[in-house]
Amino acid sequence: MSNAPISKDAPKKPFLTDVKTLRQRARQNMSDGLITKTYGGDVDKAIEILQSVLATEIVCVLRYTMHAVTATGISSEGVKAEFADHAREEQAHAMSVAERIDQLGGKPNFNPEGMATRSASQYAEGENLIDMIKENLIAERIAVDHYRELIRYFGDDDPATRVMLEGILVVEEEHATDMHDLLIAHEGTPPLKD
Ligand SMILES: [Fe+2]
Numbered sequence: 506m507s508n509a510p511i512s513k514d515a516p517k518k519p520f521l522t523d524v525k526t527l528r529q530r531a532r533q534n535m536s537d538g539l540i541t542k543t544y545g546g547d548v549d550k551a552i553e554i555l556q557s558v559l560a561t562e563i564v565c566v567l568r569y570t571m572h573a574v575t576a577t578g579i580s581s582e583g584v585k586a587e588f589a590d591h592a593r594e595e596q597a598h599a600m601s602v603a604e605r606i607d608q609l610g611g612k613p614n615f616n617p618e619g620m621a622t623r624s625a626s627q628y629a630e631g632e633n634l635i636d637m638i639k640e641n642l643i644a645e646r647i648a649v650d651h652y653r654e655l656i657r658y659f660g661d662d663d664p665a666t667r668v669m670l671e672g673i674l675v676v677e678e679e680h681a682t683d684m685h686d687l688l689i690a691h692e693g694t695p696p697l698k699d
């Protein structure tokens with residue numbers, strides 16, 4: 506790289522570390538695993554947040570699975586299939602989040618004890634098909650709000666976690682729309698009020 510002085514009037518560009526420094530830093534931090542001193546945020550806080558996201562996803566797997574198995578009534582077959590699809594997608598989210606916790610140097614918490622307390626969404630059984638759809642819609646809305654906030658929280662401090670959450674958010678928004686459409690189809694009334 507050139508050592509020529511930069512004019513005060515030069516446009517501001519993001520600072521780029523030179524290759525030699527990057528290499529040196531990587532060698533020095535070898536024992537730190539993925540997360541090195543260059544991690545922008547608070548790693549412990551990030552892990553704590555992701556433990557809650559993991560619990561949220563697991564509770565969603567359990568709720569959708571329970572609904573997929575127990576839903577009954579006229580034209581419940583299509584709804585059961587939709588619940589089962591969502592359960593599989595929530596399972597994939599749980600895996601991604603657990604992997605990320607591991608990468609950050611944490612131990613993903615799969616302990617059933619306290620799971621419902623760590624989770625943002627609730628495990629609600631629902632008395633009938635409509636109740637189930639409503640409970641899932643509520644849970645999806647909670648997840649969407651929660652993940653939007655977390656995406657802003659991670660920002661540029663942890664782009665990898667942010668991008669993972671953005672991917673999950675897209676699917677949660679689809680889930681919310683699916684549940685909303687099912688509610689209209691089966692209840693024929695306007696959607697849930699906020
Ligand atoms: Fe999910």
Ligand SMILES: [Fe+2]
Nearest residue numbers: 645676677680
């Ligand atoms: Fe979802």
